[in-house]
Amino acid sequence: ERRRAGRAETEDQPRHTLPQQRESDPTHIDRFEIRCRLGGGGYGVVYLAHDPNLDRLVALKVPSQTLLRSGQQRESFLHEARTAAKLKHAALVTVYEVQQEGDLIYIVQEYIEGQDLAQWASAHQRSWQEITHRLIEIATAIGYVHQQGFYHRDLKPGNILIDNEGHAHVADFGLAVHEDALRVLK
Numbered sequence: 169e170r171r172r173a174g175r176a177e178t179e180d181q182p183r184h185t186l187p188q189q190r191e192s193d194p195t196h197i198d199r200f201e202i203r204c205r206l207g208g209g210g211y212g213v214v215y216l217a218h219d220p221n222l223d224r225l226v227a228l229k230v231p232s233q234t235l236l237r238s239g240q241q242r243e244s245f246l247h248e249a250r251t252a253a254k255l256k257h258a259a260l261v262t263v264y265e266v267q268q269e270g271d272l273i274y275i276v277q278e279y280i281e282g283q284d285l286a287q288w289a290s291a292h293q294r295s296w297q298e299i300t301h302r303l304i305e306i307a308t309a310i311g312y313v314h315q316q317g318f319y320h321r322d323l324k325p326g327n328i329l330i331d332n333e334g335h336a337h338v339a340d341f342g343l344a345v346h347e348d349a350l351r352v353l354k
Contacts, residue, residue: 198269200228200276211235216279226264229275242273249275255316259309261329261339280337286325298334305336313338 193215194202200217203225207214212231219226236242249266252275256262262278283291285302306328313320320327320338327340 197228197230197272197274198267200226202228219276225279225281227261227277227279229277231273233271236271236273245273251318252277255313255318257309257312259305259336259338260313261337277339278337280329280331280339282329282331284326285328285330285336288330289325302330302334302336306338309336309338 193205193213196202197215197217199221200215200219203216203218205213206216206227210232212229212235215228215230217226217228218224231245236245246266249263252261252263253266261280264276264278266273266275268274282288288302289299310320310323322340323338327338329337329339331337
């Protein structure tokens with residue numbers, strides 16, 4: 169849309185601007201210092217946070233408490249974290265740990281500074297070589313996930329992050345399922 173309006177971003181403009189922290193956002197979750205809200209939706213909120221123990225920025229994925237009322241819902245969320253933590257690949261967002269503070273459960277994961285695939289694609293006109301390279305990174309990561317017996321089930325531009333060096337990272341395994349579980353469902 170920006171290109172059509174003649175307002176395409178230039179290379180010297182920042183690729184990603186962090187949103188401001190909202191008044192309703194916490195300032196801390198356990199040891200993590202909340203910097204700002206990165207995104208949110210029906211499932212929950214993702215915060216940019218500082219981990220003072222390791223002196224690095226991380227993303228905290230915090231599900232809505234209304235979604236975790238039952239033990240089955242809590243187990244489903246923990247399953248996502250366990251699933252993602254088993255998967256190690258350069259083009260996947262790394263899960264560092266899963267934490268629980270009282271009733272609050274959250275995932276501590278790698279913070280990818282950049283933008284999602286839709287933002288990346290619309291920000292500048294991309295060469296076929298750039299597009300092909302991103303697609304190969306994504307396909308290689310998803311191929312690895314499949315080799316491990318998992319299926320992402322929610323692969324979309326918002327779940328693919330492009331870092332400031334231009335590399336793709338697949339995120340959000342909230343709907344991931346292992347092939348053994350699929351056999352049980354059939």
